[in-house]
Amino acid sequence: MNVLKVPGRTIALFVLPCLLVYVGLVFVPILVSFYSSLLDWNGIGTSKFIGFDNYVQMFTADPVFWPAVKRTLMFAVFSMVEIPVALFVAILLNRYIRKPNFLVSSYFLPVILSVVIIGQLWKTIYNPASLGGMLNQILIAAGLESWSKAWLTDPSVAMYALYIVALWQYLGYHVLIQFTGIQNIPSEVYEAAKIDGAEGFTADWYITMPLVVPIFKISIVLAFIGSLQAFDMIMVMTGGGPAHATDVISTHMYNMSFLSMKYGYGSALATFLVLLCLVATVIINIFFKKLEAKVS
Numbered sequence: 001m002n003v004l005k006v007p008g009r010t011i012a013l014f015v016l017p018c019l020l021v022y023v024g025l026v027f028v029p030i031l032v033s034f035y036s037s038l039l040d041w042n043g044i045g046t047s048k049f050i051g052f053d054n055y056v057q058m059f060t061a062d063p064v065f066w067p068a069v070k071r072t073l074m075f076a077v078f079s080m081v082e083i084p085v086a087l088f089v090a091i092l093l094n095r096y097i098r099k100p101n102f103l104v105s106s107y108f109l110p111v112i113l114s115v116v117i118i119g120q121l122w123k124t125i126y127n128p129a130s131l132g133g134m135l136n137q138i139l140i141a142a143g144l145e146s147w148s149k150a151w152l153t154d155p156s157v158a159m160y161a162l163y164i165v166a167l168w169q170y171l172g173y174h175v176l177i178q179f180t181g182i183q184n185i186p187s188e189v190y191e192a193a194k195i196d197g198a199e200g201f202t203a204d205w206y207i208t209m210p211l212v213v214p215i216f217k218i219s220i221v222l223a224f225i226g227s228l229q230a231f232d233m234i235m236v237m238t239g240g241g242p243a244h245a246t247d248v249i250s251t252h253m254y255n256m257s258f259l260s261m262k263y264g265y266g267s268a269l270a271t272f273l274v275l276l277c278l279v280a281t282v283i284i285n286i287f288f289k290k291l292e293a294k295v296s
Contacts, residue, residue: 030274036267043263054268064244064252065269071159072228072248076280078163079170079227083219086174087212091204093175094182104179107172119236122165126151152238155245162234162246166227174219181215182208210295217288224284225277249273 037054041047058065089107093100110118127133128150129140136148151161185208193203231250234240240247240255247255249269257266 030271033267033270033274036264037271039264039267041264042261043257044261047264050264054265055272057265058268058272064247067244068247068249068252071246072230072250072276074159075163075166075230075248076224076227079166079223080220082167082171083174083178083216083223086171086219087178087209087216089171089175090178090182091208093179095200095204100179104172104176107175109172110169111173113169115232116236118165118169119233122161123152123237126161153242155242158238158242158246162237165233165237166230169233170223170226174223177215177219177222178212181212185211213288213292213295217284217292220288221281221284224280228273228277228280249276 038049038051039047040050040053093103097103124132125134127136129136129148133151135151139145139148149157152158189207189211190199190203193199193207198206229250230248231254234246234248234251235254238246240251244252250273253266253269253273256262256269
């Protein structure tokens with residue numbers, strides 16, 4: 001059988017347009033943002049080159065920065081809590097539901113809803129009982145009035161309230177990813193395991209989980225990196241308040257760039273966020289590379 005060999009130049013010719021678009025849309029803006037971070041600039045008028053002064057200010061003199069970094073990392077860690085839950089739900093759907101596509105689509109529905117709709121919906125749920133807040137009304141009706149709170153205006157609980165919304169919104173997304181991965185496992189593998197006496201959750205432990213590790217990694221990377229860049233839901237629901245209690249790096253960057261008109265400083269925050277995402281991706285890939293080597 002003759003195999004057609006495509007010259008490298010031909011491959012490069014077809015890849016080049018996509019590569020140029022990718023570089024223009026991804027790498028060029030990153031480089032421009034990094035250059036802007038070296039300037040004292042309001043985004044409109046004359047700029048002044050100040051070197052790494054913005055970074056020095058960011059790490060040493062910005063009272064909002066480090067708390068925002070902490071909340072960003074916590075947001076990312078909390079986002080990964082739903083991945084094992086999504087895997088468990090996907091296993092249950094695959095094992096006990098004959099036609100699970102409808103349920104999977106139902107779980108996925110919050111993902112396709114507008115963030116503005118989700119934000120307004122949950123703001124209504126979190127409202128005080130006097131304003132019709134469903135959560136507080138349920139707590140009062142259950143005799144747990146002491147548990148009712150001003151969920152989005154209390155600095156001690158506002159960020160946790162946002163975590164719950166994020167988990168609810170993206171659970172279906174990760175259920176779909178994990179379910180697809182489980183569906184792609186050949187049924188013959190389970191049949192062979194059943195002959196050896198492994199079925200049910202035993203088969204899932206020794207067969208399903210090791211085989212879906214690559215898919216699990218995809219969910220972890222998407223959840224962690226996506227949460228590091230969390231912006232729209234927070235802006236809709238709290239705007240970073242109260243008193244910066246829900247500010248993360250991206251909202252702080254927006255506030256500094258477009259409200260305080262410190263575009264150079266906002267670019268420094270954006271560059272830091274890009275580097276944080278890059279480092280997180282490398283660490284996660286290294287961890288899963290070792291994990292895949294152990295289970296293979």
